[in-house]
Amino acid sequence: xxxxxxxxxxxxxxxxxxxxxxxxxxxxxxxxxxxxxxxxxxxxxxxxxxxxxxxxxxxxxxxxxxxxxxxxxxxxxxxxxxxxxxxxxxxxxxxxxxxxxxxxxxxxxxxxxxxxxxxxxxxxxxxxxxxxxxxxxxxxxxxxxxxxxxxxxxxxxxxxxxxxxxxxxxxxxxxxxxxxxxxxxxxxxxxxxxxxxxxxxxxxxxxxxxxxxxxxxxxxxxxxxxxxxxxxxxxxxxxxxxxxxxxxxxxxxxxxxxxxxxxxxxxxxxxxxxxxxxxxxxxxxxxxxxxxxxxxxxxxxxxxxxxxxxxxxxxxxxxxxxxxxxxxxxxxxxxxxxxxxxxxxxxxxxxxxxxxxxxxxxxxxxxxxxxxxxxxxxxxxx
Numbered sequence: 001x002x003x004x005x006x007x008x009x010x011x012x013x014x015x016x017x018x019x020x021x022x023x024x025x026x027x028x029x030x031x032x033x034x035x036x037x038x039x040x041x042x043x044x045x046x047x048x049x050x051x052x053x054x055x056x057x058x059x060x061x062x063x064x065x066x067x068x069x070x071x072x073x074x075x076x077x078x079x080x081x082x083x084x085x086x087x088x089x090x091x092x093x094x095x096x097x098x099x100x101x102x103x104x105x106x107x108x109x110x111x112x113x114x115x116x117x118x119x120x121x122x123x124x125x126x127x128x129x130x131x132x133x134x135x136x137x138x139x140x141x142x143x144x145x146x147x148x149x150x151x152x153x154x155x156x157x158x159x160x161x162x163x164x165x166x167x168x169x170x171x172x173x174x175x176x177x178x179x180x181x182x183x184x185x186x187x188x189x190x191x192x193x194x195x196x197x198x199x200x201x202x203x204x205x206x207x208x209x210x211x212x213x214x215x216x217x218x219x220x221x222x223x224x225x226x227x228x229x230x231x232x233x234x235x236x237x238x239x240x241x242x243x244x245x246x247x248x249x250x251x252x253x254x255x256x257x258x259x260x261x262x263x264x265x266x267x268x269x270x271x272x273x274x275x276x277x278x279x280x281x282x283x284x285x286x287x288x289x290x291x292x293x294x295x296x297x298x299x300x301x302x303x304x305x306x307x308x309x310x311x312x313x314x315x316x317x318x319x320x321x322x323x324x325x326x327x328x329x330x331x332x333x334x335x336x337x338x339x340x341x342x343x344x345x346x347x348x349x350x351x352x353x354x355x356x357x358x359x360x361x362x363x364x365x366x367x368x369x370x371x372x373x374x375x376x377x378x379x380x381x382x
Contacts, residue, residue: 023235026318027228034060034224038217054213061220061288063328068227068281070308070324071234071317076274077306078315079238080267081250083168085302086175087278089182090150092296094279096186097136097146099199099292102210104137106203119201120194130192139206146283147276154275155268162264162271167253176299183297198293205287216288223284227321230277234317237273246270307350313360322361 037060040052069091076082108115112122116129135141157178161171189195208215237243248256249263257263286292295301304327312323327349334342357364 022318023231026321027231030224030228034064034221038221041213041217054216057213057216057220058288059332061216061223062285063325064220064223064227065281065285065288066305066308066328067321067324068223068230068284069278069305070312070320071227071230072274072277072281073305074309074312074314074317074320075234075238075277076271077309078317078320079243079250080246080270082267082271083172083306084175084271084274085172085299085306086177086179087274087305088299088302089179089297090154090275090278091282091285091301092182092186092292092294093150093153094146094282095286095292095296096193096199096282097142097149097279098283098286099202100133100136100145100193101139101142102202102205102287103199104133104142105205106201109203110201118194118199120189120197121192124189126192132192143283147279150275150279150282151272154272158268158271159264162267165264176302179297179302180299183294183299186294186297194293196294198291198295199286200291200293202287202290210287210290219284219288223288226280226284230280231317231321234277238317242266304346307346307353309360310350311353311357311360313362316360316362319360319362326361 037052037057040048040050041054041057044051069087072090073084073087076084076087103118106118110119110122112119114122117126121129136145157175161174166174185191186193186198187196193199202210204210205215205219208218210216238246245256245261245266249261249266253263282292282296305324308324308327309320310323311327312321313319327346331342331346334345338345353360359366
């Protein structure tokens with residue numbers, strides 16, 4: 001282990017370590033803003049200048065889900081060097097797990113009034129509930145599946161890919177092919193997941209009305225709390241000896257392998273952990289936006305996640321979260337003003353960040369801080 005620690009110190013682990021100093025203040029700020037927004041919606045009158053609408057609460061909740069997804073990608077890309085262009089698949093699978101539970105809660109309140117079958121199954125003349133829908137009316141089991149299925153898929157894919165030592169652009173193409181294959185599969189009606197329309201028209205979660213303001217606020221706060229917990233847990237894992245080995249694998253895998261580490265095992269388990277976080281994000285996303293359909297598997301979504309991480313600063317965790325929040329806020333604003341130009345703006349943003357901010361916004365802050373310290377030293381020396 002001493003060899004790995006010495007090895008890591010000689011490589012670029014400083015940016016993530018520097019960002020780790022800001023974890024506690026960032027967590028406090030995130031929780032404070034979340035609690036303020038929830039309180040402003042719940043206790044302030046609508047005509048108050050500080051009132052936060054339920055629409056805004058829902059939008060912020062969606063941003064936090066995206067931030068959690070960016071965190072998942074940064075864990076595997078920023079710290080292990082695995083550029084995954086398929087994390088949108090794990091996000092969507094977690095979302096379908098939650099969506100199936102919410103569909104089972106509708107019962108006979110659907111359009112066709114069937115007590116067991118969802119409306120799309122009645123429309124397609126299905127006679128019985130498919131086996132993979134069994135048990136999805138129980139919240140605990142459904143949430144277990146929302147995490148287990150993405151984790152299992154990540155384990156199988158990672159085990160096969162990493163044992164075969166597939167790396168670089170080839171691995172990225174394989175992850176993108178995986179999410180595209182799932183996109184095509186879930187579009188088919190016979191798959192039993194609602195086809196092109198997906199799952200929607202949800203009524204309640206754990207007996208609470210999904211349209212109620214209090215439910216929206218509660219989901220938003222739960223998302224913020226889970227994001228904080230996952231950030232702290234991930235920070236702890238990546239600061240441990242396990243994390244140091246992961247960074248060593250990123251920077252020089254042959255050398256880490258020469259030191260005796262089974263690098264494929266480290267990569268597989270980190271990939272699974274990252275996929276589970278993406279599944280959690282998807283499960284929280286669905287009740288807040290009210291729909292899940294195959295478009296969430298779209299490869300362009302996975303590419304956007306990479307842009308969020310790059311903008312914020314990969315290998316920092318906090319940077320990935322900030323990047324997701326800022327880019328999605330910009331997307332909301334720009335798509336309202338110039339809807340046809342947003343994709344061009346997003347592409348230009350990625351090019352500019354790659355050329356002029358290779359370490360993202362967190363790296364920019366570190367550079368400014370370093371230059372300021374140099375100026376102060378010169379002034380003191382003078």
